[in-house]
Amino acid sequence: MTDVTPQEAEFIPPAEVAEVELYHPHSWWTRYVFSQDAKVIAIQYAGTAMSIGFVALVLSWLMRLKLGFPDTFSFITPDAYYQFMTMHGMIMVIYLLTALFLGGFGNYLIPLMVGARDMVFPYVNMLSYWIYLLAVLVLVASFFAPGGPTGAGWTLYPPQAITSGTPGGVSWGIILMLVSLILFIIGFTMGGLNYVVTVLQGRTRGMTLMRLPLTVWGIFTATVMALLAFPALFVACVMMLFDRVVGSSFFMPAVVDMGTPLPHNGGSPLLWQHLFWFFGHPEVYIVALPAFGIVSDLIATHARKNIFGYRMMVWAIIIIGALSFVVWAHHMYVSGMYPYFGFFFATTTLIIAVPTAIKVYNWVLTLWKGDIHLTLPMLFALAFIITFINGGLSGLFLGNVVVDVPLSDTMFVVAHFHMVMGVAPVLVVFGAIYHWYPKITGRMLNETMGRIHFWVTFLGTYMIFFPMHYIGLVGIPRRYPELGDTAFIPPSVHTLNEFITIAALVVGAAQLVFLFNLFWSLRYGKEAGDNPWRATTLEWQTAGTPPPHGNFGKELPVVYRWAYDYSVPGAPEDFIPQNDPSPLTQGGPA
Amino acid sequence: MTAILIFLAAILAIVGWWLSRQRLMSKPWLEAGPVTAFPETEAPDTHPAKIGLGVFIAVVSALFALLISAYLMRMAYVDWQAPPMPRLLWLNTGTLLLASLAMHCAVVAAHKGQLDNLRLALLTAGLTSIAFLAGQLLAWQDLASQGYFVTENPAVTFFYLLTAMHGLHVIGGLVVLGRTNIRAWQSDRTAGLVLSAELCAVYWHALLIIWLILFAVLMGWAGNFIDICHRLLS
Ligand code: HEM
Ligand SMILES: [Cu+2]
Numbered sequence: 001m002t003d004v005t006p007q008e009a010e011f012i013p014p015a016e017v018a019e020v021e022l023y024h025p026h027s028w029w030t031r032y033v034f035s036q037d038a039k040v041i042a043i044q045y046a047g048t049a050m051s052i053g054f055v056a057l058v059l060s061w062l063m064r065l066k067l068g069f070p071d072t073f074s075f076i077t078p079d080a081y082y083q084f085m086t087m088h089g090m091i092m093v094i095y096l097l098t099a100l101f102l103g104g105f106g107n108y109l110i111p112l113m114v115g116a117r118d119m120v121f122p123y124v125n126m127l128s129y130w131i132y133l134l135a136v137l138v139l140v141a142s143f144f145a146p147g148g149p150t151g152a153g154w155t156l157y158p159p160q161a162i163t164s165g166t167p168g169g170v171s172w173g174i175i176l177m178l179v180s181l182i183l184f185i186i187g188f189t190m191g192g193l194n195y196v197v198t199v200l201q202g203r204t205r206g207m208t209l210m211r212l213p214l215t216v217w218g219i220f221t222a223t224v225m226a227l228l229a230f231p232a233l234f235v236a237c238v239m240m241l242f243d244r245v246v247g248s249s250f251f252m253p254a255v256v257d258m259g260t261p262l263p264h265n266g267g268s269p270l271l272w273q274h275l276f277w278f279f280g281h282p283e284v285y286i287v288a289l290p291a292f293g294i295v296s297d298l299i300a301t302h303a304r305k306n307i308f309g310y311r312m313m314v315w316a317i318i319i320i321g322a323l324s325f326v327v328w329a330h331h332m333y334v335s336g337m338y339p340y341f342g343f344f345f346a347t348t349t350l351i352i353a354v355p356t357a358i359k360v361y362n363w364v365l366t367l368w369k370g371d372i373h374l375t376l377p378m379l380f381a382l383a384f385i386i387t388f389i390n391g392g393l394s395g396l397f398l399g400n401v402v403v404d405v406p407l408s409d410t411m412f413v414v415a416h417f418h419m420v421m422g423v424a425p426v427l428v429v430f431g432a433i434y435h436w437y438p439k440i441t442g443r444m445l446n447e448t449m450g451r452i453h454f455w456v457t458f459l460g461t462y463m464i465f466f467p468m469h470y471i472g473l474v475g476i477p478r479r480y481p482e483l484g485d486t487a488f489i490p491p492s493v494h495t496l497n498e499f500i501t502i503a504a505l506v507v508g509a510a511q512l513v514f515l516f517n518l519f520w521s522l523r524y525g526k527e528a529g530d531n532p533w534r535a536t537t538l539e540w541q542t543a544g545t546p547p548p549h550g551n552f553g554k555e556l557p558v559v560y561r562w563a564y565d566y567s568v569p570g571a572p573e574d575f576i577p578q579n580d581p582s583p584l585t586q587g588g589p590a
Numbered sequence: 591m592t593a594i595l596i597f598l599a600a601i602l603a604i605v606g607w608w609l610s611r612q613r614l615m616s617k618p619w620l621e622a623g624p625v626t627a628f629p630e631t632e633a634p635d636t637h638p639a640k641i642g643l644g645v646f647i648a649v650v651s652a653l654f655a656l657l658i659s660a661y662l663m664r665m666a667y668v669d670w671q672a673p674p675m676p677r678l679l680w681l682n683t684g685t686l687l688l689a690s691l692a693m694h695c696a697v698v699a700a701h702k703g704q705l706d707n708l709r710l711a712l713l714t715a716g717l718t719s720i721a722f723l724a725g726q727l728l729a730w731q732d733l734a735s736q737g738y739f740v741t742e743n744p745a746v747t748f749f750y751l752l753t754a755m756h757g758l759h760v761i762g763g764l765v766v767l768g769r770t771n772i773r774a775w776q777s778d779r780t781a782g783l784v785l786s787a788e789l790c791a792v793y794w795h796a797l798l799i800i801w802l803i804l805f806a807v808l809m810g811w812a813g814n815f816i817d818i819c820h821r822l823l824s
Pocket of ligand 1: 060063064086152414421422423464477479480
């Protein structure tokens with residue numbers, strides 16, 4: 001492959017693609033409620049996701065209270081604990097993180113960053129949000145249904161998920177859960193089509209794939225993965241719904257429940273595990289890849305440096321996306337599968353660590369000798385890197401069959417996945433909100449409140465999840481509401497549990513500060529201007545802030561360069577926007 | 591999970607081919623200026639709806655590949671008892687084939703600007719598709735009358751599930767086809783109408799191919815085929 005530098009043409013040919021005709025809202029309702037503008041839909045998605053995420057946060061407090069002070073909180077029954085745990089896990093992973101990264105940030109950033117006026121199918125995009133909202137409402141409804149929500153664990157393993165021993169198993173809980181997931185997937189598919197086709201088709205002139213900001217790469221790849229992985233969950237949910245409602249036997253072997261044989265016969269619970277984890281593992285990366293992309297952009301912008309190894313970053317995203325489809329069975333080491341399969345999946349799991357490690361190195365190398373501004377987005381990005389390395393290291397342990405078998409289903413696993421897929425992406429969410437809030441609202445978030453929020457959250461989560469590793473190594477199983485007086489448990493575990501609970505409550509309180517800040521700054525925040533971070537990407541070059549309907553002015557921007565021209569030698573400023581025709585590049589004049 | 595892995599390999603091949611044309615090896619930090627030199631890396635000017643439909647068909651195919659994977663995995667158990675397949679399925683397959691053919695004629699007519707033929711073809715496609723759905727319902731009735739109800743055994747449940755899923759996708763398509771029909775009978779040939787006909791046709795061909803594969807799986811041919819492959823390999 002030769003390096004051909006395209007000629008510098010003075011004349012830009014007019015857009016060959018006719019600009020997509022915009023739908024213009026005619027009333028207050030179609031402007032703010034049933035809006036087809038991706039920016040409004042993004043805010044609707046994000047608002048809904050954060051609201052339901054808050055419910056999940058409250059559930060985690062309740063769980064922690066029970067774990068820390070079992071006697072005081074004896075009114076939280078084991079059944080209630082299981083219900084809280086299930087809802088907490090499910091909401092956090094799917095209804096909060098997936099919806100927020102793809103529906104929230106995807107909707108807001110994709111059209112702006114690729115230089116489009118809107119998503120390509122605005123009407124379908126609007127439907128996507130309303131179906132998502134319906135899914136959330138069905139989920140919430142299960143809290144008020146007779147029997148309460150399901151307590152089957154977020155993996156919903158059969159047969160226990162639909163037997164009478166599990167809360168919600170033979171009442172409404174599990175049905176509403178499955179219906180809600182099915183709705184979510186339908187809604188997501190509608191949105192996902194938009195995100196993918198907009199990146200493929202909506203790019204403005206000059207915006208080649210290799211000029212896309214990594215945020216778009218991350219969201220795009222994650223969406224492609226989600227479009228292929230969610231069908232597995234869909235199939236699994238439909239099949240379980242058959243078992244539960246019609247009484248068929250996809251997953252249900254012949255079971256005797258409390259002395260009475262159930263009508264099922266001949267189902268295979270293992271089938272569920274395969275389908276579920278075929279979705280479940282890519283899901284980890286569906287959450288992680290957008291986070292990777294966003295962090296890359298935050299670091300480059302706030303360290304005023306071009307991202308180190310842009311090409312490698314892109315390739316790594318693609319490779320991680322592809323590989324994560326062939327590792328699902330590492331969640332099933334203890335399900336009694338054929339040992340050679342275990343070997344295969346352990347190998348692919350370790351291989352996937354390579355591109356991930358490359359990304360971490362590149363972030364660190366980008367920071368190296370950068371002009372680091374410790375702004376709030378930067379702080380969160382740094383915290384993400386540290387947390388991700390930590391969680392990744394414990395993951396390397398768990399990727400080995402021999403190590404995983406004894407640690408499987410202990411609090412060690414809980415600590416591990418909270419570090420990598422709980423805390424790390426959430427830190428990115430915060431960083432991204434501090435970064436793009438000025439564009440969305442025109443005002444900066446309050447700095448003092450932000451710093452309090454950051455330090456309490458960052459240090460606090462360590463106080464929560466570090467001791468948990470230790471508790472797991474001692475052998476404390478996960479999903480146990482109470483430990484009781486078991487002989488092998490040293491008293492230090494109880495003390496630690498109390499400590500963790502208090503830390504969790506403090507971290508929770510910090511999120512209230514953040515929430516308050518979001519509303520307070522709307523009104524009293526400092527005016528931001530169009531480009532407060534002096535960033536290069538197109539969303540900061542719009543015709544006003546917040547960007548108007550149609551995003552850009554009369555004409556769409558033309559892109560002349562990649563997204564990371566920070567501190568270019570010889571340039572008058574330390575950044576060159578993507579739509580700046582100057583011939584300067586990182587290596588001198590082109 | 592064989593079926594889904596084969597499907598993923600196919601997707602990977604397509605994505606790989608597309609990515610290979612996107613200059614992923616270029617060094618964007620050394621290139622400033624408009625990229626008129628590499629037109630293939632710009633956004634293509636195909637209508638977005640066509641690409642959108644392509645992506646949607648990929649998602650639907652993933653769904654069916656997963657269903658088939660589950661079917662084949664369950665089939666490998668010793669207690670598998672497939673129900674006798676209703677003979678009617680052959681007729682239904684023929685009907686769906688006709689619908690697909692009619693859609694093809696519709697596109698040809700649309701391109702040639704023969705409005706009458708277009709209307710006729712769209713209507714035929716709609717009616718044959720409805721006939722297909724009715725035929726599937728009769729097949730269900732046939733099976734149930736022989737005592738094979740949904741809960742009989744996993745093989746029977748799978749039969750109902752697979753046909754129902756496919757039928758639902760046909761119904762979804764019929765909604766769009768119905769609207770295209772209305773448009774064709776009310777207005778003259780417009781660019782929008784041609785596009786709708788093309789999109790419907792592609793979707794119908796995809797549904798036909800998916801049905802043919804499902805049919806092969808349900809008839810047990812796919813299982814035999816995999817058996818032969820296994821023997822050849824070992
Ligand atoms: C400060 C924040 C959080 C606290 C205090 C917390 C606490 C907990 C607790 C106590 C459990 C139950 C462990 C057990 O008994 O097995 C749990 C489970 C879980 N959490 Fe969190 N969590 C937090 C944030 C998150 C986030 C952000 C995610 C997003 C990915 C998440 C995902 C999960 C999942 C998937 C489970 C497993 C549920 C199950 O076992 O079915 N958590 N969490
Ligand atoms: Cu995994």
